[in-house]
Each structure stands twice: as structure tokens, then as C-alpha cells.
Amino acid sequence: MAKRIDVENLNIFYGKFQAVQGVSMTIEPRSVTAFIGSSGCGKSTVLRTLNRMHEVIPGGRVEGQVLLDGQDLYASGVDPVGVRRTVGMVFQRPNPFPTMTIRDNVAAGLRLNGVKNKKKLDEVVERSLRGANLWNEVKDRLDKPGAGLSGGQQQRLCIARAIAVEPQVLLMDEPCSALDPISTLAIEDLITELKPKYTIVIVTHNMQQAARVSDRTAFFNLEAQGKPGRLIEIDDTTRIFNNPKERATEDYISGRFG
Numbered sequence: 001m002a003k004r005i006d007v008e009n010l011n012i013f014y015g016k017f018q019a020v021q022g023v024s025m026t027i028e029p030r031s032v033t034a035f036i037g038s039s040g041c042g043k044s045t046v047l048r049t050l051n052r053m054h055e056v057i058p059g060g061r062v063e064g065q066v067l068l069d070g071q072d073l074y075a076s077g078v079d080p081v082g083v084r085r086t087v088g089m090v091f092q093r094p095n096p097f098p099t100m101t102i103r104d105n106v107a108a109g110l111r112l113n114g115v116k117n118k119k120k121l122d123e124v125v126e127r128s129l130r131g132a133n134l135w136n137e138v139k140d141r142l143d144k145p146g147a148g149l150s151g152g153q154q155q156r157l158c159i160a161r162a163i164a165v166e167p168q169v170l171l172m173d174e175p176c177s178a179l180d181p182i183s184t185l186a187i188e189d190l191i192t193e194l195k196p197k198y199t200i201v202i203v204t205h206n207m208q209q210a211a212r213v214s215d216r217t218a219f220f221n222l223e224a225q226g227k228p229g230r231l232i233e234i235d236d237t238t239r240i241f242n243n244p245k246e247r248a249t250e251d252y253i254s255g256r257f258g
């Protein structure tokens, strides 16, 4: 089941440097939320705190709370590996495991979780590839390397790999920035198809993309160079693009800066 995310007064640090200050927001289940804002304002950093990937970076530290259906991901005793299973991630560059076959790429997470039954693995591989709109293109070459696919196919393979372990939230960090326009549209269609089952958060520099795929948009900004990034506003995407509350959002949307 898709989960609701409540972020409460989040401060995020890289060593002594505070990259993000005071972010609070709610991300609704079965919806797509886009993070937009100029380079360096902390979009990817905030995204990575939603599945505890930030702390993998040396010096990475978080203050505040991230609640998944009311459960704090940062409470003591919470296993970050379990969090990352529940909250999956797709990165900017498609990163299939290069030496693994298409089938094994999709099955990798399940195998890590101890699933060995071949029938079960085959079922999940097919269901995940169908879910990622890739099945028809690869069903006759499941035992060929994932690295042999086109960039757009590799990104859909990464989405198949992410959904194979049945996460409740999908985080996507500029998932189309390395793709051509046709592959980009394929991923956008896929995001819309996945929406009824997941909570999806996408970082994008492409404002048309935010307008096309998201229900809600969060605009981040830097007060000044060297200062932490802040969330300026989050609202329905149509509102952010047509009638934002904040002047800084309007300036960014209309291309006056950023």
C-alpha cells in the first residue's frame, strides 16, 4: 500500500555545512509530487533523506522527522535497509548491474531478501517488467545483459528492479535527464500508470515535466549562495504554475531566474 510521508522541520547537513533548513511538508499517497528549484537548493538532498540514503554519504546528518504513515524513519531501532526496501529509488543515470542479465537485474532485490523459488522469481520478473512497460521489448532476451538495452530501456529496467521488491514509495532523482524525448515520454507515461499504487516523488529540472506528471509541486530555493536551501511552497501543481503564493516561485516559474 502506498504511504503518506510527513516531513517535519528537517535540517540536513554534510559535515559542518547545512545544505537544507527547516523543511516541513506532507506528501500524499497515490500521487506524484515534483521537487523543483534552481541548482544546489537541496532537492536531491531532501529526496535522499526520505529513504535514509543521505546518511550513506560520509558526514551526512539529519535533524527532524520523516514519518511514513506516522512512523519516524529516524527513530532509534529502525533498520535503514528495511526503510530502503519500503522506499525505493531510481537515479539520474540508468544503473543496471552491468554484468547481470535482464532477468537477474529484476530479481536481484528478491534474491537478496532470500527468495530462491524459481517459479516465484519468474513471476515477479514478468510482473515487474510488465509494470515497467518493458516486458514486450525484452521477453525474448531475458538472459541477455541489462547493459545491452537502450538508455530508456535501461531506465525502465531500473524501475522494474525497484518495483520488484514491492516498495510503497518510489523516489526518482531526475530519472529522464539522460534520456531522449521519446524515452522521456515513455517514463512519464509509466509514472502516471504507477501512481495509483505508489507514493511517487520526482526531482526534475524540466518544468514541463513537473507540469505533465505531478499532482503537487514543491519549490525549493536558496536565500543566498552558501546559505541552506529552503522549501518556499508546496501546493497543487496547477496552482504553483498558474497562481503561486510566493513571488520567488513566480519568478522561477516564469524564467526570471534559476
Ligand SMILES: Nc1ncnc2c1ncn2[C@@H]1O[C@H](COP(=O)(O)OP(=O)(O)OP(=O)(O)O)[C@@H](O)[C@H]1O
Pocket: 014, 019, 037, 038, 039, 040, 041, 042, 043, 044, 045, 046, 057, 229
Ligand atoms: N556529497 C556531498 N557532499 C557535500 N556537499 C554536498 C554533497 N552533495 C550535495 N552537496 C551540497 O548540498 C547542497 C544541495 O545539493 P543538492 O544536490 O541536493 O541540490 P539540488 O537542488 O538537487 O541540485 P541540482 O539541481 O544541481 O541537482 C549544495 O550546496 C551541494 O553542493
